[in-house]
């Protein structure tokens with residue numbers, strides 16, 4: 089079932105068409121990876137879906153509701169983000185995870201329960217009362233993931249969350265996130281330049297080229313039947329052993 093849909097989207101800047109997309113959807117319980125070369129429009133599409141950027145034309149529909157100025161805040165509160173840079177505030181780990189819940193005015197007990205749950209799920213309970221400024225890159229990213237998932241979002245945006253982490257840290261975090269997301273109802277958009285990550289996390293793959301979605305399917309389908317040479321060139325970097 090589609091949770092978030094972009095329909096008839098154009099995004100035009102300085103007379104240049106950056107996006108031209110008829111239909112793009114994120115489905116309940118699915119991780120959709122979005123790939124494309126630098127400048128293909130991935131960030132622009134993510135920002136439009138996340139209601140952080142207004143398209144030139146078209147609409148974003150969240151669970152049947154067309155996003156507009158009136159419902160923007162309510163709809164944004166049902167989404168969460170993890171960026172390449174964890175963007176943590178200079179407080180304790182616990183306070184960072186609690187921040188979004190406080191903003192949403194949840195009861196103190198509920199906040200405490202959720203924070204403890206996600207500290208545990210991300211394996212960072214031992215860091216809870218320390219300041220975030222001493223964390224390693226991998227630990228900081230775990231805090232940012234705990235902060236996002238504690239919000240119990242319906243839609244999650246992962247914007248190159250593993251970039252900059254060393255290989256073993258990245259691999260473990262990738263497996264842990266896959267374990268946390270798979271089997272939930274969250275619709276996830278995962279933007280990455282590291283195509284080796286895709287088979288571990290994504291159920292679906294969309295390929296963006298010059299602002300257009302040129303192919304969508306399971307990683308296996310796309311790998312076996314690339315729609316054109318652009319897709320072939322991109323996917324040659326996905327290790328075949330992971331696709332079966």
Ligand SMILES: Nc1ncnc2c1ncn2[C@@H]1O[C@H](COP(=O)(O)OP(=O)(O)OP(=O)(O)O)[C@@H](O)[C@H]1O
Pocket residue numbers: 101102106124125126127128129130131132133
């Ligand atoms: N607000 C804007 N004003 C002008 N041009 C923009 C704006 N936003 C994006 N662009 C241009 O649109 C194109 C697509 O940018 P975007 O950041 O969405 O691509 P991307 O696929 O995320 O690239 P990367 O992989 O490098 O992050 C780029 O050429 C960029 O310069």
